[in-house]
Amino acid sequence: MCETESHEGGGTPPEGEGPPPGADPAAFSALLEDSAEDLYENAPCGYLSTLLDGQIAKVNTTLLNWLGCSREDLVGRRTFSELLTVGGRLYHETHFAPLLRMQGEVSGIALELKTTDGRRLPVLVTSTVKAGRDGQPLLIRTTVFDARDRRAYETELLRARQESERERERLQRLNATLQKTLLPPALASVPGLDVGAYYHVASADEVGGDFYDLFPLAAGTWGFFLGDVCGKGAAAAAVTSLARYTLRAAAVYDPDPAAVLANLNTVLNHEYNGHDPRFCTVVFGLLTPEGDAGRFHVTLASGGHPPALLLRADGTAAYLPTPGGQLIGVLPDAHIATTALTLGSGDTLLLHTDGLTEAHTPRAGDDDRYGGEALLDFARALAPTTAADAVAAVRELLDSFGTGVDDDTAVLTLSVPPATSEEQT
Numbered sequence: 001m002c003e004t005e006s007h008e009g010g011g012t013p014p015e016g017e018g019p020p021p022g023a024d025p026a027a028f029s030a031l032l033e034d035s036a037e038d039l040y041e042n043a044p045c046g047y048l049s050t051l052l053d054g055q056i057a058k059v060n061t062t063l064l065n066w067l068g069c070s071r072e073d074l075v076g077r078r079t080f081s082e083l084l085t086v087g088g089r090l091y092h093e094t095h096f097a098p099l100l101r102m103q104g105e106v107s108g109i110a111l112e113l114k115t116t117d118g119r120r121l122p123v124l125v126t127s128t129v130k131a132g133r134d135g136q137p138l139l140i141r142t143t144v145f146d147a148r149d150r151r152a153y154e155t156e157l158l159r160a161r162q163e164s165e166r167e168r169e170r171l172q173r174l175n176a177t178l179q180k181t182l183l184p185p186a187l188a189s190v191p192g193l194d195v196g197a198y199y200h201v202a203s204a205d206e207v208g209g210d211f212y213d214l215f216p217l218a219a220g221t222w223g224f225f226l227g228d229v230c231g232k233g234a235a236a237a238a239v240t241s242l243a244r245y246t247l248r249a250a251a252v253y254d255p256d257p258a259a260v261l262a263n264l265n266t267v268l269n270h271e272y273n274g275h276d277p278r279f280c281t282v283v284f285g286l287l288t289p290e291g292d293a294g295r296f297h298v299t300l301a302s303g304g305h306p307p308a309l310l311l312r313a314d315g316t317a318a319y320l321p322t323p324g325g326q327l328i329g330v331l332p333d334a335h336i337a338t339t340a341l342t343l344g345s346g347d348t349l350l351l352h353t354d355g356l357t358e359a360h361t362p363r364a365g366d367d368d369r370y371g372g373e374a375l376l377d378f379a380r381a382l383a384p385t386t387a388a389d390a391v392a393a394v395r396e397l398l399d400s401f402g403t404g405v406d407d408d409t410a411v412l413t414l415s416v417p418p419a420t421s422e423e424q425t
Contacts, residue, residue, distance in 0.1 A: 046123070046144035052137055054079035054097075063144055068116035080142065085112040085120055096127075100140070104129045110147065122151040172204040182207075182240045187214040190222050190287065192294055194417055196387035200398050200409040202355065208408030209236035209280070210353045211244050215251075220289060223251040223260075226412045227282035227305065227328075228353040239278045242271065243328075247284060257284045257301030258336045261328060265303065265336075268329030279329035281305040283322070283351055287414070294416060296343040301336050303328035306354050309376070311383035311390070313346025313418065319376065346384050348415035355409030356394070359401045370401070387413040 040047060046063030050056050056074045064071060067083065074083075081092045088111040100106045105128045113121040124145040129137045187195050197212055209229030217223050225247050229239045243264060250263035261284055272278040281304040288297045300308060302322035311317045325337035343349055352375075359370045382393055390413045398405055 045146070048074075048080065048142050048144070050080050050140045050142065052140065054081055054140075056080060057139060066115070066121055066144075066146065067113060080140075083113050085114055088112050096125075100127055100129060104131075104137075113144075122147040124150075168205065176204065182211055182237060182244065184213050184215075188216050188222060190214070190414075192289065192416065193287070193296065194387040194415045196391035196411075196413040196415075198391045198395055198411045200355065200395070200405065200411075202405050202408050203232075206232040207234065207237045208232055209240050210355070210408045210410035211240050212351075212410050212412045213244060213248065214412070214414075215248060217251060217255050217286075221255060222287040223248075223255060223284070224287065224412065224414070225260075225282060225284040226351040226353065226410055227280050228355075228410070229280040230278065232408075235278070239268070239272070239280065242267065243280055243282070247282070251284075251286075255286055257286050257299050258338050260284050261301050261303045261336045262334070265328045265331075265334045269332055272329060277330070279327045281354075282328050283308060285349075290342070294345055294419065296414075296416065297340070298343050298349065299338065299340045301325075301338045303334060303336055306352065306357065306372070309350040309352075309379045310341060311348040311350060311379055311385055313344065313384045315380075315383050317376065317379035317383045319372075343414065343416050345416050346418040348383070348385050348387060348390055348413060350379065350390055350394075351412045352394070353408070353410045355405060355407035356398065356411070358407055359398070359409075360404035360406065361401060362404070368404075384418075385415070386417070387415040390415070 041061040043060060043062055046066060047058075047060040048056055048063060049058040055076065056078055057076070059071060059074055064074070067074075081089045081097075084092055091111065096106060096109055096111075105126075107126045109125045111123055111125050113123055115121055124147045125142060126145075127140055127142040130139050130141055132138050183199060187197055189195075195214055197214075199208075199210065199212075201208065209232060210227070211229070212224075212226040214222060214224040227243060227247075229236045229243065231239075246264050246267050247260060250260045253263075254260065261282060264282065268278060268280070281302075283300060283302045283305040285301075286299045288299075289295075290297055300320060300322065302325040304325050304327040305322075307319040307322050309317060310320055320339050320341060322337040322339050324335055326334040328334060341349075357370050357372050357375055360368050361370050361374075362368075378393075378397065382390065385393070391411060394411050398409060
């Protein structure tokens with residue numbers, strides 16, 4: 001119970017309690033409470049004192065008004081726990097009361113009181129055990145704060161949070177659907193070649209800009225590409241869609257890989273040459289079977305994209321050099337780097353976006369990125385391999401990074417199956 005000192009008559013109030021400079025002393029004096037009893041009875045919070053068994057010994061007018069009870073209804077007749085709802089009473093008996101006995105004080109516990117008209121009154125309760133001079137507990141003093149406004153705020157906050165979560169789930173479903181439309185539902189089947197692909201989503205909240213495809217062209221050839229648009233979200237998705245369909249259309253018109261990327265560069269440069277330029281890195285390849293030898297001639301063109309990895313049947317692995325290739329869409333006449341190779345029995349070609357090499361690893365140091373050298377060592381340990389096994393190994397590698405993968409990653413693998421013993425003879 002709060003205690004105050006009253007000042008009767010015309011005595012001078014203690015220092016710090018006088019009227020502010022310029023204020024009317026009489027008007028200021030009228031604002032002061034006249035007694036400690038009035039402060040107790042009409043405090044902005046509820047007060048009650050109980051015996052150690054919980055029986056109510058004293059209660060203030062504020063709490064009586066909240067409950068709709070008279071003093072005679074409570075004092076000496078009921079316990080504090082009987083004022084609580086069923087759930088609150090259970091919590092009081094199993095947690096609140098035992099903790100109060102052990103600690104001597106329990107503060108800020110959310111409970112609900114029952115009013116005489118059946119309403120539930122949310123409150124915050126603080127109880128303190130008052131001890132006598134010999135240190136033995138005498139009674140329990142409890143302060144009760146009206147938590148209706150707080151409960152309403154928490155309810156509204158919860159509703160807003162649930163609405164936000166539903167909106168986020170809706171956006172994630174929309175992003176996932178949009179992402180699927182930017183990738184081929186299935187890769188083309190190439191006789192004599194195994195293919196594999198994987199798309200790792202770094203965040204379900206944003207649409208990534210990675211893309212890939214493998215599709216047939218005229219005269220028994222196939223085109224394939226893998227790229228990464230700068231940025232994320234709807235704007236990146238628009239560029240991704242434009243890039244993918246432009247590459248397929250350009251390859252039909254002229255399948256030469258350098259010409260295909262030059263065509264895409266022109267489209268992007270013309271479409272996004274204003275205040276919001278958009279660009280991407282792309283590698284485009286042309287697959288041509290070499291007769292009945294079971295080999296494929298591959299021509300690759302790169303526009304600023306990380307070099308592809310070639311994992312040979314003899315267990316070696318190396319990057320395919322495509323130096324000097326420039327980003328697609330930045331300059332009107334971008335330089336396109338090209339290279340050629342033969343994919344033979346047991347060989348695997350692995351293309352990836354930079355989300356893989358830019359992933360953060362658990363290792364200490366200023367540069368914790370996975371990096372190209374580590375990926376090359378990974379490929380050397382993996383070779384020789386197949387398209388499916390290479391994709392599975394990359395998926396496992398990405399999973400090992402956990403939250404360290406902060407950018408989407410696309411992987412495309414092409415491999416010629418190893419020759420059987422009959423084929424070798």
